[in-house]
Amino acid sequence: MNQIIEKIYYRTFNPLPILDDNDRNDNNSTSVTSTVSQDTPSQRRERFSVQANFTIAEISTSNSPELTLNFYEGPVFHTLYLIYKSWYDLTLPQIVEEAIKGILFEGWKQKEFLQAKKLADQLQSVKHLAENAKDVYDIPHGIGRTCIRLYTSSTFWYKSITSALWNPHTITEEQFKILGAFCYLLQTYMKNLSKKNIPTNTILTVYRGMNLTDIQVEQFKQKTSYFRFTSFTSTSVKREVADMFGNTLLVMDLNTMNIHGDELIDVGTFIGGDSQMPDEEEFLMWPLSTFQVTRYEFDIIEKKHVFYLKSSLPSRSTST
Structure with a gap:
């Protein structure tokens, strides 16, 4: 190796x-x-709702x-x-x-x-x-x-x-x-x-709008699956921002302790005013941030899939 x-x-x-x-x-x-x-509205939509930035995280052997x-x-x-x-x-x-x-x-x-x-x-x-x-x-x-x-x-x-x-x-x-x-x-x-960003340490929920196919929606419904975002992924502290994009809303719970129980699992950081879109109150996740679906509902009024995810780490036995 x-x-x-x-x-x-x-x-x-x-x-x-x-x-x-x-x-x-x-x-x-x-x-x-x-x-x-x-950024124009269409460019913002590209960053905040593009659908092709996650995989089902079985953490299998790479090709x-x-x-x-x-x-x-x-x-x-x-x-x-x-x-x-x-x-x-x-x-x-x-x-x-x-x-x-x-x-x-x-x-x-x-x-x-x-x-x-x-x-x-x-x-x-x-x-x-x-x-x-x-x-x-x-x-x-x-x-x-x-x-x-x-x-x-x-x-x-x-x-x-x-x-x-x-x-x-x-x-x-x-x-x-x-x-x-x-x-x-x-x-x-x-x-x-x-590690030292006070806003980050107090942010426990972020939101992401996505466009999912019917197949991807069914994959997300499998609560035993981990979902790994493979790229840097834009989310917002504001639900109303994420609600503007896509046919699916991800409600992402970051309030998960690490295996030692002494701090929260790190998945990203609040970039706020450093972003090109400060009004979006952006929380940027780094690659391989992992979540597990805990609940699904369909918003009849908005005609939108809503998935509740919780930050997580898969078992070491599944890593390569």
């Missing part, structure tokens, strides 16, 4: 291609979007053994980056630099280089804050908040990350190479924030 992971690293972490002036000019001329615009990770070690990007950091002794400024390169390269691939340059410049402007960090886990607020703003903007970058994490065990080496550093920064900062 270690040899397989090592092989991935040696193949994956070659320097990203350096774009010359011709590359930049070509992509500037074909880019459709040159600025990061404010890609080289990317199979223990469930309790967290998402692929985050875990592999920890290993990579220890092997190559990366500093936080180097990780931020890789995140910047990833944004630029993905923008080049998507023919959105002007937009990518704008996003990358925002992260570049706070990169110097990493110089004073104690270690790679000590993500400065300026860097962390910038990552949150970039992720919550409706751009190609958000779409690329979400698309990759919908199927975490089929992530390609190229996707990991491009997206991994940024996902590491975002999730590490979120986890740090959740």
Whole structure:
């Protein structure tokens, strides 16, 4: 297993291609979007109600053994980056630099280089804050908040990350190479924030609107099943926000203690004013947050499925 992971690293972490002036000019001329615009109602609907970001969490063996990770070690990007950091002794400024390169390269691939340059410049402007960090886990607020703003903007970058994490065990080496550093920064900062964020510690219920097919509704009704959200997932403290989106409302109970009984299970953090949509009072969950259905009802007035979920952790015996 270690040899397989090592092989991935040696193949994956070659320097990203350096774009010359011709590359930049070509992509500037074909880019459709040159600025990061404010979210429109349709863009908000995409982030707050997209249906393809969960799986039934049987935690079965992955079809890609080289990317199979223990469930309790967290998402692929985050875990592999920890290993990579220890092997190559990366500093936080180097990780931020890789995140910047990833944004630029993905923008080049998507023919959105002007937009990518704008996003990358925002992260570049706070990169110097990493110089004073104690270690790679000590993500400065300026860097962390910038990552949150970039992720919550409706751009190609958000779409690329979400698309990759919908199927975490089929992530390609190229996707990991491009997206991994940024996902590491975002999730590490979120986890740090959740430990000392007073709003997060007092939030016990969040809401999510979704569009579910009839088959997915029936899957959700199986109360013995765990449901794992494989990507970063937007929820709101306000029920009325979630009610605007989709044919299904998820009422998500976060008041679940960990196995030691000394604190709540962490599934995400309140990002509030750091989000591009502060009025939504957003609670952002990190990948592999797991819930179990406790109750179902159909709202006749709103003609909407309502599922009550409780944060949970599956048994260790089911992890790979």
